[in-house]
Amino acid sequence: MGKKGSFDNIFKSKNFWSLTVLALLLLCNLIFTKGFFRIEIKDGHLFGSLIDILNRAAPMIIISIGMTLVIATKGIDISVGSTLAITGAVVAMLIGGNLQIVDGVQTYISKVPMALAIIVALLVAALIGLWNGFLITRVGMQPIIATLILSVAGRGVAQLLTNGQIITVYYKPFFFIGGGYLFGLPFSIYLVALIVGGTFFLTRKTALGMFIESVGVNPVAARVSGINSKNLMAAIYAFCGLCAGVAALLVTSNVKSADGIHAGELFELDAILAVAIGGTSLAGGKFYLMGSVIGALIIQTLKTTIYSIGVPPEINLVVEALVVFIVMLIQSEDFRKIVFRVKTVTE
């Protein structure tokens, strides 16, 4: 295959370890969860735990992609959860659903055409990201502080929009995004493929990826080399916001409502974790999109596994933390070296 070179790049040795962890988690399920790997076809749709994991992981994967690029620039965005809440509120408000009786049948129609509502919501999400980018590149705030503002205030904005209540969406076609099926698979998976594939193409098949890494490693040198570091960074925060917006569409559509307080709660931390598991250093520079995807899958698989194995809910978080800890250890080259060295000594 002519593409061998690029595949070598995707599956760097870094991904090997995270893939191993993912495989181990799945193996766990094979042993402890009955019928975990069973995939059935009902009404032409595929059903099963694996499909379920993919579907549930979709919002996190998409946010992780945006977060990966932000972290590659030596930044961080802890406002993605709030961005998700705001975007969800916007799209729910715009679509809502007015009850109408057509030919004696009750139907709901959307307040604003759905396509327009989605476009507006995504624009709002991108603007929020751009605002973060503005604070960081033009005002000179540190990323964690700049995005902390919206992380806190954003929830307030979302609640203002929803009047502190949960807005329910009644308009049926909107449910397709987060709950519909296309060619037997959940629509969300296609959306993930589009975002991941598109980002991969944009960063690895154009010079964008190298520019992002340059800015992340040494923004001053990147500027002297002719890269507009500030605009590039602002654009990446906007993209990260946009990713949170797309995730918001999935989440809102899936639960058929927008919750200003709880939607996307702590998503930022899971996303950062996914990026870290994927092997991208929080110090910026080299980034691994596929690693982040695997990272997000590991987190979701772990959550599903904990429920399906039947870990008591009160120790859920402890188990989750423990597994994440082990994953991070395995990912660490230094740790592997120590373990390896100990082995050779004892032999």
Next chain:
Amino acid sequence: MENEIVLSMENISKSFPGVKALTNVNFRMFKGEVHALMGQNGAGKSTLIKVLTGVYPNDTGTILLDGKSVRADTPLAAQKLGISTVYQEVNLCANLSVAENIFIGREPEKNGLIDWKTINKKATELLLKLNIKINVTEMLSSYSIAVQQMVAIARAISISAKVLILDEPTSSLDENEVRLLFSVLKKLKAEGMAILFVTHFLDQTYEISDRITVLRNGALVGEYKVEDLPKMKLISAMIGKDYTRNDGDRRRENNSALKDVKPFFKAENIEKKGHVSSLTIECKPGEVLGLAGLLGSGRTEIVRLLFGVDKPDKGEFTLNGRKISINSPRQAISNRFGFCPEDRKVEGIIGDLTIRENIILALQSNYGIFKSIPKSKQVELADKFIKALGIKATNSEQVVSKLSGGNQQKVILARWLVTEPKLLILDEPTRGIDISAKEEIMDLVIDLCKEGMSIIFISSELEEVVRCCDRVVVMCDRKKLEELTGDDISEERILHVIAGGSR
């Protein structure tokens, strides 16, 4: 009369994957002597020091300290044996006091509490021994780099007093600070300390050293007493071939050829508060324009304005008779300018990226995001310049931070040469790199200008300015004092102008 041998390293070899860094090297240190370790970048100086200080284990060979075989597996172990190192970059905590820095990790205690009185007293005494009189309770960062370096040395000798290793201690010091350091070294020497000194400055080597060991390509060339090794011989030993200066008549020829050439780029009355005042500079194709002046004279400041790194308050730029604005490096690059900045680490190298990526970066940024240079073409370009500039690397995919300083500098040069610039600005391109790389870079500068490129060359070493430049703008206090051409260009003349100007 030979002094007593304190330390000897015998038959030291060290390999890294794919490279043999040291091959059967012998090295001795004598009591009360300053021993200079010389060699080009990549000759194995750093590796030898790292083996000695326990950073790397040696593959073969023995290290004898006071006649006993020792082995240090960690820098801490080396320190305990009595081998202390002061690195090029000051390795202390800027936000702690001077005294804390000296005693950190081994604070004297009294009744279970830290005995601050003793710490401060001892620190003051230690520094007084080095002729440094400062308030040791002040934060380290409130003192100059030189004083910080002295503090590092004080710390090193207070831990152990047998062998002191100084790895390029002078590279960030100015003339007076070097004096201060040397007076300290002389004092330590008199007390019987064995000092290993690594530097790229030849003059300093001759000033302070008693003995010189030369390494080349990881092997020992020889150990000499300083009086047996004149400068030319040292350089020949380092680069492995006879070294002749080729000042020649190049400039005279070039000057007559340049007489009728019109400048293609003019920067007129450029002004930026606190940087330069009303400066005019013209560049001709095929000419090397030198900017001479002391640090802070405005020489770096003006080229940063020319390249759009900083924005001028006033002034205009004319390129080929057309007025242009230069508000960012990006614009400068699109006008086919190139710029090797003074601080290679901060403004030049993108450390975690590969040599290939570092080389094509400026060209690619000029093309934009979407007009991506195909990988095969990137490799081709990178390989071409690795070969042309003699960059020592395993291949173009090597991470650039793993290269030595001189090779990193060549990578940045390659980054601009790839863009085929019309005007190339070189701010201290030879700083911190070894003598033969310096020569190579200067030869390259001269060759490039023969091909019609216009070059602005800045160097603190007047010798280099005199050697390379067709025209020299002498600067002082952010102003242009005088322009020298032809036979007027000499070190004495430049110094004379600077001295007259700052009166």
